Amino acid sequence: MSILQVKGLVAGYEPGLSIVKGASIQADEREIVVILGPNGAGKSSLIKAVAGLVPVTGGQVLLDGRDITHGAAHLRVRQGLAFVPQTENIFPLMTVDENLRVAGGVLARCEVQGRIDETYVMFPDLARQRRLAAGSLSGGQRQMLAVGRALIVHPRVLMLDEPSAGLSPKFVEMVFARLGEIRRAGLTIVLVEQNARAALAIGDRAYVLVEGREAHEGRAATLWDDPVVAELYLGQRRSA
Amino acid sequence: MTLQFIADGLISGSLIGLGAIGITLTYSILRFSNFAHGDLMAWGAYGTLAVVGGIGEVVGGAAPIGALSFGWPLILAALAGMVMTACLALLLDWLLFARLREKGQSIIVVMASFGASMALRSLLEFIFSSSPAYYSRGIQMAMPIGFGIRITPDQIVLLGVTVVLVTAMHLFMSRSQTGREMRAYSQNPALARVVGIDVSGVVRATWIIGAALACAAGVMVGILVQIRPLMGLDLLLPMFAAAILGGIGSVPGAVLGGLIIGLSEAAAVQLIGAEWRSAVAFGILMAVLLVRPVGLFGRAER
Numbered sequence: 001m002s003i004l005q006v007k008g009l010v011a012g013y014e015p016g017l018s019i020v021k022g023a024s025i026q027a028d029e030r031e032i033v034v035i036l037g038p039n040g041a042g043k044s045s046l047i048k049a050v051a052g053l054v055p056v057t058g059g060q061v062l063l064d065g066r067d068i069t070h071g072a073a074h075l076r077v078r079q080g081l082a083f084v085p086q087t088e089n090i091f092p093l094m095t096v097d098e099n100l101r102v103a104g105g106v107l108a109r110c111e112v113q114g115r116i117d118e119t120y121v122m123f124p125d126l127a128r129q130r131r132l133a134a135g136s137l138s139g140g141q142r143q144m145l146a147v148g149r150a151l152i153v154h155p156r157v158l159m160l161d162e163p164s165a166g167l168s169p170k171f172v173e174m175v176f177a178r179l180g181e182i183r184r185a186g187l188t189i190v191l192v193e194q195n196a197r198a199a200l201a202i203g204d205r206a207y208v209l210v211e212g213r214e215a216h217e218g219r220a221a222t223l224w225d226d227p228v229v230a231e232l233y234l235g236q237r238r239s240a
Numbered sequence: 241m242t243l244q245f246i247a248d249g250l251i252s253g254s255l256i257g258l259g260a261i262g263i264t265l266t267y268s269i270l271r272f273s274n275f276a277h278g279d280l281m282a283w284g285a286y287g288t289l290a291v292v293g294g295i296g297e298v299v300g301g302a303a304p305i306g307a308l309s310f311g312w313p314l315i316l317a318a319l320a321g322m323v324m325t326a327c328l329a330l331l332l333d334w335l336l337f338a339r340l341r342e343k344g345q346s347i348i349v350v351m352a353s354f355g356a357s358m359a360l361r362s363l364l365e366f367i368f369s370s371s372p373a374y375y376s377r378g379i380q381m382a383m384p385i386g387f388g389i390r391i392t393p394d395q396i397v398l399l400g401v402t403v404v405l406v407t408a409m410h411l412f413m414s415r416s417q418t419g420r421e422m423r424a425y426s427q428n429p430a431l432a433r434v435v436g437i438d439v440s441g442v443v444r445a446t447w448i449i450g451a452a453l454a455c456a457a458g459v460m461v462g463i464l465v466q467i468r469p470l471m472g473l474d475l476l477l478p479m480f481a482a483a484i485l486g487g488i489g490s491v492p493g494a495v496l497g498g499l500i501i502g503l504s505e506a507a508a509v510q511l512i513g514a515e516w517r518s519a520v521a522f523g524i525l526m527a528v529l530l531v532r533p534v535g536l537f538g539r540a541e542r
């Protein structure tokens with residue numbers, strides 16, 4: 001059963017200028033869905049539209065069968081849809097602890113501390129720096145903080161926009177290892193990635209987005225070798 | 241030369257600082273310069289005056305508390321005035337600012353606040369006339385406290401009230417969930433929505449806090465000086481100078497900025513002459529904008 005269904009989504013930043021042009025994707029429970037595509041294809045715009053940050057002019061977003069297409073962004077978090085943007089995904093002037101705590105607003109008051117402690121168990125690096133301004137963290141630690149914060153609410157679907165971008169190989173490996181753990185804990189993951197090989201290695205289903213629309217869909221394991229996909233997009237990267 | 245300007249400056253500076261908190265929050269969260277903020281102050285002072293009058297009608301006069309010039313009716317009325325001023329701010333937002341903010345051009349919102357300022361001021365003059373009013377007719381004796389400084393009991397108590405309000409405000413912003421949400425929203429509105437923060441709650445809290453503190457400052461000006469429809473307009477430039485000097489978005493910065501402006505004004509009055517008072521805030525504002533536009537506690541935008 002699909003937990004997240006996006007049907008023919010049309011979205012854009014300015015009226016009359018669609019960036020996402022009828023994209024359809026779906027994610028089943030406990031799946032890792034990978035979205036690949038060239039720069040400027042609209043991957044970030046698609047995932048932001050699903051999160052409620054880009055105005056939608058057509059199509060539907062269903063979470064667990066429920067239509068959330070036009071719901072406010074902040075309500076989607078309560079409904080179980082969490083999002084980690086690619087950049088500016090932490091509050092730099094607040095401490096690590098405050099970054100987590102501020103996201104706990106949707107929880108019952110008594111739950112917050114427990115969830116924060118949980119996050120520190122998962123990311124011990126963060127626990128050591130809980131009193132530091134988040135802006136002083138390294139790129140990898142910021143990404144951990146952003147992921148940890150998204151998980152605070154125990155979402156059912158976690159969407160991430162290029163979580164490995166700009167990280168050192170050590171952190172890239174760590175990010176993908178953590179995503180595997182998160183899926184095993186029962187979450188569904190929608191992952192936009194440039195790092196196609198690593199993403200397809202942990203992914204179940206994959207889409208290739210070209211010009212605001214999915215150009216190809218398939219099992220992640222086989223997508224890497226698919227000649228159509230190679231021609232569409234991956235070819236140039238594989239030879240690179 | 242005496243040190244009297246220190247007492248005078250601290251007192252007027254703390255009132256400027258209280259008002260500047262609202263300006264700095266409105267600027268960093270709602271992202272516009274609210275030129276009607278001074279008029280919220282005046283409305284708070286007059287609203288409180290009306291409630292004091294009402295209480296007087298019902299229960300008759302009440303004796304002043306100790307050596308102060310006012311009694312419990314003014315304290316109750318000031319609390320009511322804070323609630324009323326907050327409602328007025330929410331009404332203005334609903335009628336005017338929210339609609340314009342949605343269109344996304346901050347200069348239009350700023351111009352609207354000019355208009356709102358004029359309308360609010362004219363309305364006050366229409367209702368209460370432009371001659372000054374007072375909460376109490378009593379004259380207070382200033383007591384010497386050493387170093388040639390004299391201070392009235394009202395001034396001492398209101399300084400204390402300001403310290404309490406500013407401390408409460410600081411704790412609220414740093415410890416409460418709403419305070420954290422306000423800071424988060426001012427740093428990154430889109431990310432705030434992503435982490436589940438309800439923007440309308442943040443906007444409401446900003447207006448309520450700014451307006452309530454403006455009313456408190458207005459009532460204090462009314463107690464220490466007098467109540468006039470123009471009282472808020474006169475403080476507008478010093479309040480903006482304080483907010484910018486302290487660093488936009490910083491509550492402690494606004495208060496420190498207020499104290500610096502207040503002390504500089506008082507020093508200028510004593511050393512150069514009263515006619516230079518209003519030039520001081522302007523001079524400081526210009527100097528900050530030229531030398532350190534982010535202010536004392538401000539940080540450069542991302």
Ligand SMILES: Nc1ncnc2c1ncn2[C@@H]1O[C@H](COP(=O)(O)OP(=O)(O)O)[C@@H](O)[C@H]1O
Pocket residue numbers: 013014019037038039040041042043044045046
């Ligand atoms: N905030 C924005 N406002 C206007 N246009 C944008 C904005 N963000 C992205 N775009 C445009 O949308 C298109 C797709 O960008 P994006 O969704 O970031 O693609 P991708 O993530 O696949 O690289 C680009 O042409 C970009 O210029």
Ligand SMILES: [Mg+2]
Pocket residue numbers: 043044045086161
């Ligand atoms: Mg992108």
